[in-house]
Amino acid sequence: MQADVRELTVFLEIARHLNFRRAAAALGVTPSALSHSLRGLEEKLDLRLVHRTTRSVGLTAAGERLAERLRPAFRDIDDALDDLNSFREAPVGRLRLSAARVAIRLSLMPVLGPFMAAHPGIEVEVVDSGAFVDIVKEGFDAGVRFHERVAADMVAIPLGPPLRTAIVATPAYFAKHPHPKTPRDLAAHDCIQMRFTNGARYAWEFERNGKELEVETRGSLALSDQVEILEAALAGLGLAYLFESQVQPLIDQGRLVRVLEAWCPPYSGFFLYYPSRRHLPPVLKAFVDFVRGRT
Known part of the structure; x- marks a missing residue:
């Protein structure tokens, strides 16, 4: 018996959060439903994918391997669905951003208001990430950091004015x-x-x-x-x-x-950064174009 896409989606969300409650909230289901779906997937595969105790959740070696193989495949699916935006007058969908709290306050919030007013079909989710995260692995479209802390394989553009x-x-x-x-x-x-x-x-x-x-x-x-x-x-x-x-x-x-x-002289402020792709998802492209237009 083969796993279905819904079960694989549930597994990836658990792998991303390593927390059943947060994964369930992200998918809009109950933790018990999430646990039931995971058990069903493990039974079909005849493999334990997740170690779970009352205090922690972690991936087994098989779970790590499956998550690594599924992430790029699901990104390709997301990109394929995003491509449908080319048939619309304006892009629609969700934009997920990762940023430190101070970056959200000082640089991101002043941009989001006018951006969302200009693109009412886009839903924005901002996650306060105090620690550095792998935005690709964690399923974010883009992040906000100081330029010197952005990985070399990312594209980075100024998000706001210099800081002091x-x-x-x-x-x-x-x-x-x-x-x-x-x-x-x-x-x-x-x-x-x-x-x-x-x-x-x-x-x-x-x-x-x-x-x-x-x-x-x-x-x-x-x-x-x-x-x-x-x-x-x-x-x-x-x-x-x-x-x-x-x-x-x-x-x-x-x-x-x-x-x-x-x-305390002025220095470059926060930067929006995102994976270097030949074709950006339309929702991210709309945000990048909006940010570039303000600088």
Whole structure:
């Protein structure tokens, strides 16, 4: 007995999420229905494809092999269906994007409003991906990252204007601490740390007159979200390393004080990146063309 496309679709969704609840939500079915479909597929193939316990889900060696073979085949099916858009006046379908939370706020959201207004037939799904993901393997059409963090085999185009960082703290904080004159002076300050999902902490980056400098700052508080870091700075908990666009209104209001400005020149902002293909799916092409038209 051969597996049907529905069962293979269920298996790929489980392989992508490694979580029955999230996979079921993505497919619009119940976790029990998902589990039943997977059992049926495994029985037909007479192979265990997924290791599942009460605490974790993982693929067996057979499951890994099947997922690797199915992903390009299903992408070809998606591309074939996307090609039907050429018979429509405007593309329709779903656009899946992966981006870090700060990139969503600063660069992606300003673009999505006018894009969706111009293309009402396109449904956009944005996934907050704090960690780097393989957008092809995870089923995304495109992602948003800094240019230097985009793989060499991807096409990357600017998504927004240049960015600039700002080192800030409250007037009350500086009433008790001297203003740092150089990044090296940060060693004497309580700096609010940016912590990545893998546990690593972000080294603050500076540049002046072509000289680049990374500083491993110290601080008693570490957070993983820019909004939380801003709130901590406003609470007087230390110096914060944030984007200028996030804090400029607060600087203008006198709620935050900026230091080391000469060490924070503008730099290229976030980029939209996507797989290098000769023929882009119409939905992705529409978004790429829209982004290019704004730069």
